[in-house]
Amino acid sequence: xxxxxxxxxxxxxxxxxxxxxxxxxxxxxxxxxxxxxxxxxxxxxxxxxxxxxxxxxxxxxxxxxxxxxxxxxxxxxxxxxxxxxxxxxxxxxxxxxxxxxxxxxxxxxxxxxxxxxxxxx
Amino acid sequence: xxxxxxxxxxxxxxxxxxxxxxxxxxxxxxxxxxxxxxxxxxxxxxxxxxxxxxxxxxxxxxxxxxxxxxxxxxxxxxxxxxxxxxxxxxxxxxx
Numbered sequence: 230x231x232x233x234x235x236x237x238x239x240x241x242x243x244x245x246x247x248x249x250x251x252x253x254x255x256x257x258x259x260x261x262x263x264x265x266x267x268x269x270x271x272x273x274x275x276x277x278x279x280x281x282x283x284x285x286x287x288x289x290x291x292x293x294x295x296x297x298x299x300x301x302x303x304x305x306x307x308x309x310x311x312x313x314x315x316x317x318x319x320x321x322x323x324x325x326x327x328x329x330x331x332x333x334x335x336x337x338x339x340x341x342x343x344x345x346x347x348x349x350x
Numbered sequence: 351x352x353x354x355x356x357x358x359x360x361x362x363x364x365x366x367x368x369x370x371x372x373x374x375x376x377x378x379x380x381x382x383x384x385x386x387x388x389x390x391x392x393x394x395x396x397x398x399x400x401x402x403x404x405x406x407x408x409x410x411x412x413x414x415x416x417x418x419x420x421x422x423x424x425x426x427x428x429x430x431x432x433x434x435x436x437x438x439x440x441x442x443x444x445x
Contacts, residue, residue, distance in 0.1 A: 241362065241363070241366060272366050272369075273362045273365075273366055274362065311369075334369050337369050337370045338370055338371060338372040339372075340370075341351065341370045341372070341440075341442070342351065342372055342440075344440070345439065345440065346440075347440060347442045349442055349443055349444060349445070
């Protein structure tokens with residue numbers, strides 16, 4: 230049984246290189262603003278969006294880190310990252326923003342089954 | 351669950367899709383996704399209880415239709431694709 234109208238937004242792109250990350254975060258925030266239950270999963274390059282040391286990019290390139298920090302204000306508390314993804318990028322959990330929950334990549338099939346709507350960015 | 355992949359088999363998107371598959375999921379390979387027909391060793395083909403289809407018009411446009419047929423890979427028309435989207439509640443695009 231999937232949780233009724235729970236949204237899982239999957240972020241798979243790094244900051245700055247494309248708009249995918251910003252669009253994914255915007256969708257998550259809008260859904261949450263409309264009272265939907267939203268969880269976020271960061272896969273592959275997406276994990277780079279959670280590095281807490283990020284600063285603004287080249288002139289005109291706004292950082293997405295402030296948006297990540299805003300998630301909590303919108304009651305988006307489930308921020309998932311597979312432990313294997315961290316290992317692939319040689320990143321440790323303490324280099325990420327707070328509030329990240331690690332899960333084994335083997336949990337992904339069950340995780341995906343639990344959501345009516347999985348939006349991929 | 352229906353997965354739609356439009357990236358080649360060794361791309362991040364394809365690898366990530368494979369890590370989320372459950373039994374009796376369905377995959378439709380479109381656009382560059384049909385390149386999987388060139389790779390019999392692709393992990394996707396070895397995943398049991400998952401049915402994988404190639405969109406025939408993309409296989410034709412990319413010149414690998416005969417290869418797909420030679421490998422006995424299932425090819426579907428757009429109408430079949432639409433039926434699959436109706437049969438599956440959860441549809442996930444890996445673009």
